[in-house]
Amino acid sequence: MGFSERYEATLADLSKCCQACGRSVGHVRVMAVSKTVGPDAVEEAVKAGAHLFGENRPEGIMQKSQLFPQEEWHFIGNIQSRRIADIVPHAALIHSLYQESHACKINDVAARLGKVQDVLLEVNVSGEESKSGLAPDQVKDMVLLVGSLPNVRLRGLMTMAPQGDRSAVVSTFEGLARLHAELKAGLDVESAACFNELSMGMSEDWPEAVAAGATIIRIGRALFSDEF
Ligand SMILES: *Cc1c(COP(=O)(O)O)cnc(C)c1O
Numbered sequence: 535m536g537f538s539e540r541y542e543a544t545l546a547d548l549s550k551c552c553q554a555c556g557r558s559v560g561h562v563r564v565m566a567v568s569k570t571v572g573p574d575a576v577e578e579a580v581k582a583g584a585h586l587f588g589e590n591r592p593e594g595i596m597q598k599s600q601l602f603p604q605e606e607w608h609f610i611g612n613i614q615s616r617r618i619a620d621i622v623p624h625a626a627l628i629h630s631l632y633q634e635s636h637a638c639k640i641n642d643v644a645a646r647l648g649k650v651q652d653v654l655l656e657v658n659v660s661g662e663e664s665k666s667g668l669a670p671d672q673v674k675d676m677v678l679l680v681g682s683l684p685n686v687r688l689r690g691l692m693t694m695a696p697q698g699d700r701s702a703v704v705s706t707f708e709g710l711a712r713l714h715a716e717l718k719a720g721l722d723v724e725s726a727a728c729f730n731e732l733s734m735g736m737s738e739d740w741p742e743a744v745a746a747g748a749t750i751i752r753i754g755r756a757l758f759s760d761e762f
Contacts, residue, residue, distance in 0.1 A: 538582035567754035644685035690731030707746035
């Protein structure tokens with residue numbers, strides 16, 4: 535099987551999943567996480583109809599977004615302060631913001647580029663030590679900070695579920711959706727209108743994420759690897 539077959543199969547599964555949970559398939563975007571593959575595989579993916587890609591390293595998003603500028607590139611990896619100037623020019627959306635100092639630096643770089651940078655806040659819903667992100671009770675203050683930065687626009691929240699245990703996966707995704715709804719209710723009309731994205735779900739757990747309200751699912755191995 536090549537990318538094309540895996541992509542078609544995933545879209546068919548997504549369509550069934552949306553039907554089963556009463557959601558419109560048009561409300562869920564599939565991101566092809568291309569962090570482990572080279573430009574040839576991205577080209578194959580584009581030919582198969584994929585137009586949204588995710589990278590977790592500055593080099594990856596710089597290189598591939600320049601090779602495929604007509605596609606949409608998102609940054610999903612750990613942010614390092616000194617690499618923000620390499621990420622902002624290339625990312626339509628940054629999924630993994632959780633530090634105040636990074637928000638301020640993203641604002642400065644975006645201002646210099648004459649850009650408003652769309653971001654999601656990464657939340658560590660499950661509270662696992664190994665996971666990065668804001669604790670749920672820290673998110674509100676971060677929303678206020680980002681709201682004060684003219685060149686950063688908050689579009690929603692992102693999380694990663696713990697591996698394995700289904701009930702922990704479901705409660706993580708439902709927890710993010712609940713937090714999103716609570717925060718949205720506290721925003722002014724204009725900010726609330728932009729605060730629509732829930733980035734959650736990967737190869738192993740995207741159906742649970744879609745059932746909980748995901749708007750972007752981030753899929754790597756199930757699309758790019760034959761071994762998944
Ligand atoms: C690698 C990665 C994914 C994709 O994971 P798969 O299990 O390969 O689908 C999704 N989100 C983030 C943040 C990642 O780093």
